[in-house]
Amino acid sequence: MADESERQDVSWRALWQETSAVLGDRVHARWICETASAATGDEFLSILDEPATVRMVAHLDAMVARRRTGEPLQYVTGHWAFRHIDLAIDRRVLIPRPETELVADVALRLAAAVGPTRTVVDLGTGSGAIGLALADELPIVGTTIWLTDASRDALDVARANLAGIGRSAQNVRIAEGSWFDALPAELRADVIVSNPPYVAVGTSELDAAVGEWEPPEALFAGADGLADLREIVAGAPHHLVPGGALVLEIGADQGAAVRTLLQSAGYDDVDIRQDLAGRDRIAVARRAR
Ligand code: GLN
Numbered sequence: 001m002a003d004e005s006e007r008q009d010v011s012w013r014a015l016w017q018e019t020s021a022v023l024g025d026r027v028h029a030r031w032i033c034e035t036a037s038a039a040t041g042d043e044f045l046s047i048l049d050e051p052a053t054v055r056m057v058a059h060l061d062a063m064v065a066r067r068r069t070g071e072p073l074q075y076v077t078g079h080w081a082f083r084h085i086d087l088a089i090d091r092r093v094l095i096p097r098p099e100t101e102l103v104a105d106v107a108l109r110l111a112a113a114v115g116p117t118r119t120v121v122d123l124g125t126g127s128g129a130i131g132l133a134l135a136d137e138l139p140i141v142g143t144t145i146w147l148t149d150a151s152r153d154a155l156d157v158a159r160a161n162l163a164g165i166g167r168s169a170q171n172v173r174i175a176e177g178s179w180f181d182a183l184p185a186e187l188r189a190d191v192i193v194s195n196p197p198y199v200a201v202g203t204s205e206l207d208a209a210v211g212e213w214e215p216p217e218a219l220f221a222g223a224d225g226l227a228d229l230r231e232i233v234a235g236a237p238h239h240l241v242p243g244g245a246l247v248l249e250i251g252a253d254q255g256a257a258v259r260t261l262l263q264s265a266g267y268d269d270v271d272i273r274q275d276l277a278g279r280d281r282i283a284v285a286r287r288a289r
Contacts, residue, residue: 104134
């Protein structure tokens with residue numbers, strides 16, 4: 001049994017060094033060592049000369065072995081930062097991406113402008129990233145956030161993450177089902193936000209590691225990648241208040257098509273926005289008043 005009393009005579013400094021050499025990446029090595037030591041940031045730097053426990057070294061070795069097979073770092077460490085929260089993640093859900101933090105930011109501003117109460121729906125929440133970040137950042141008083149997903153596995157991850165956001169968790173409802181089927185029929189939201197699957201089946205654009213490791217049901221949406229976006233655009237007016245906002249993550253080559261979808265469906269204020277790389281990434285529109 002490894003416990004605090006049974007230590008290996010190897011410091012975190014040496015382990016970080018060794019892991020960096022094996023992985024050829026000092027930053028990745030640090031994230032893995034931080035996860036193994038359960039110390040992050042300055043706390044990790046303060047334990048560099050302390051020895052690791054046998055259990056911690058075993059955990060570190062297992063993570064290094066997984067990373068060496070090409071498994072994404074975020075699945076290997078089992079957690080990743082999204083805005084101000086740390087999410088548990090594994091292969092049941094997509095890895096949270098920086099561009100999705102921007103999608104959350106747009107939804108956050110729209111929801112924050114509504115008061116004294118506000119209802120937000122995160123459709124196809126996966127790990128819970130967008131909806132839980134909103135719950136975390138919006139006022140505790142007056143906020144209700146619905147998280148939905150068709151995947152029970154994904155909702156198990158979201159539920160685990162819900163436990164990690166503290167007092168704001170009281171504002172969150174979790175509902176299983178495909179898109180709007182998950183919601184009570186009478187529910188009207190001020191903001192509906194979603195990062196749905198939007199990758200075209202058979203595309204050559206997808207990063208190889210994404211295709212190999214991430215859940216296909218969270219990525220692919222028909223031959224043109226628009227199947228789920230079409231369904232959400234069609235259904236959202238029935239679940240938005242008049243003037244309520246729809247915020248969608250979209251593929252870089254889908255801006256024009258999604259603009260047309262939204263305009264044809266009668267939405268107002270249709271706007272296609274770019275991510276930090278300058279690529280079309282976010283569609284915003286309002287239900288007609
Ligand atoms: N942005 C992701 C990728 O291309 C796709 C995410 C999604 O389909 N929602 O890797």
